[in-house]
Structures are given as structure tokens and as C-alpha cells.
Amino acid sequence: MAEVEQGCELFSAGHRACGGCGPALAARLLLKATGKNVIIASATGCMEVFSTPYPETAWGVPWIHSLFENVAAVASGIEASLKRQGRSEKVVCIGGDGATFDIGVLCISGAFERGHDITYICYDNEAYMNTGIQRSGATPYGASTTTSPPGACAPGGNPLPKKDMPAILAAHGAPYVATASIAYPNDFVQKVERAINTPGPCYIQVHTPCCTGWGFESGETLAMAKLAIDTGLWVNYEMVDGKVVKAKKVRRKPVEEYLAKQKRFRHLFKPARRDDVIANIQAIADANAERFGIDIKRKESSE
């Protein structure tokens, strides 16, 4: 058996993700946080496909794949069975944004309603990447995908805003809901540790830029994740029992700095600038900053 021999890497090299893949880093960090005492249930998507082309697998822990839509139901069954047997393994679901925001919502809602002791991680690369970049409920307003191309009807690209999935799960009564980003690996690891050690259904949504689907150089994956935070388009926060208790503060940059670096927003700059759409995106960042209170005020910054 090709045991995991690479130091303490539970998520092994040799997986087939694109070079620079954000979700691949999230998978590694996830297992750093959980350690060996875990069972992973994985929805269909890039992470499942690149990590487990039969007979290979990058997972050094028990791992099960079922379907695109039912990962939370599978995890519910595993958790119920472990509980009955008095076993201590943590049960963690991992799914992409398509699996989480769209097709898996029914099973996730059921699992959270029943109150299973599971942690659900959504790695958010903001579209259906594995099938060739289709729009999902997590695709940001203004992004171009193959199913939201800029055209006569929607010159700005995707006409709809990103769905507020953390709020939906917090409304189910989840004791711990958090957002994270691979730009801050230690923060993500700590949030996973907190979630798996919190009884009941917990949710973490981790921002994982996809160089292939967003259109940027593979070396810039972390830089892109950090820019999303620095512009206020992604906010790292924690919710305990439905209330926001902590949000990462930033000295905000204009959203243009983030948009101009990615091909999925190129139509906002060429052939002609779409100042109207860029202003709408800036308004989304401003609303985020207001809602979560993330702006570092001048006074604070001079401290």
C-alpha cells in the first residue's frame, strides 16, 4: 500500500489539480486542521475529481464520494451511525459552491435542521469549474462565465448578486458559521478546528480563487484572495449563534484593483469601460464594509 509517507501531509501530492489551484490548498489546510480522526464526505466537483481519479487518491483519511447533490445527507447518516456506535471521529463535508449554494441546498438544509454534529465546508471558487465555468449562486455580480457572458441582454456579465449562504445557514440555528480565505491559512485552520469542536452543524465558506476559471496567472492565487479581502468584496467573519462576533478589518482599496487583474471581469474595461457596472460592484463592497464594520478608520490606523 502506498501509505502517506510525505512527512505529515495527510492530503498528498500527486493530485491532478491545475498548478496554483486554490481549492487544492484548502484541502491540504483542511486536513492539517482535522488531523486523522475524521471522515470526509465529498460532493462532486473539481476537488473530488482532481483528488481521486481511481485508483489514485490524495486523501490520507477515510473519504467517501456519493453524488453532486447529497453530500450533507451522506454525512448525516455517517454521523448518526458513529454516534450510535459511540465513536469519536469528526464528520466533515466538503463541497464546491455549486454543490453548496445550488444543487445541495435541500440536503444541507435537512442536515442543519436535524442538528447533526457535522462541519460543512464550502470551498468557494465562484462558479461550476469542473464542467467548464458555469455561473452558480456564488458567482459575483458582474463576472463573466460561460452561462453569464456579457452580451446584449446583460452587458455587465452575471446580473445577479452572490447569494448569502452563511446567513441562510445561520438562520437554521447553526452554532458556528464562518467565512475564511486561503490568503490567511492559519485563520482558516483555526476556524476549522473551532467548527469541528463545536457540537451541532457548523458551516465554513472558504474563498479559493481558481486561476483557470477566473483568468489570472497561477502564481497569483493567494494575491487574488488577499485582494478580494482588501477591497471588501470578500469579508472574513465569524458568527456564533447567529450573531457576527468578529470580522477582519482592512484599509480598503478600490474594487477596480481586484477586477482589472482577472479575465472574468475584462468586459468591464474593454472594449469600453463600464463605469456603471464597476460602480455597482464598488457599492457591494461599500455595503459589506458597512454591514461588518471592517473599515480601519484613520485614527485607528495612526495608532
Added chain:
Amino acid sequence: MALRVGCAAPPGRALDNKTGAWRVFKPVFDPETCSRCGMCAMVCPEGCVHETEEGTFEPDLDYCKGCGICEEVCPKKSIRMEKEEK
């Protein structure tokens, strides 16, 4: 009788797949300027950057895909991407 459905693979079997063959650029690490912060090892999506006995870091070129993330995050600019000679 146990009913066997689906397929199973041994843990970590992906190591059979040497993704280093995909590389176009390779990272070259300079141990002289390295501050030993460990960021490169933390963020490599392949998990293929390892600490040496001296406490500096180097990539496992059997698996490194040459993505350049380590070069981008290194605070000391100790990593440089070089066109791979094949």
C-alpha cells in the same frame, strides 16, 4: 454476506502520479537569504515544499507543478522561477 458497492483506493495512492512532469518553470530556492518563515511550505497547493536539516526549505521536484505561488509569497524574495531545461 457483506455487500460491496463502489470502489476503494489505498490512502495517499496519488503519490504514484509524479506531477513534476507538468512543470514549465521551476522554483529555485536560495538558502542564503531564506528567513525560515515557512510560508512557502504552508501555501504550496501540492504540499511538496519541505524543511531541510539546516532549517531552510526546498521543493520536491517530483511533484512541484511550477505554479509560482511560493515565489509570490516569499517575503525575502528567496525563490526565483527559472525556465525548466528538459
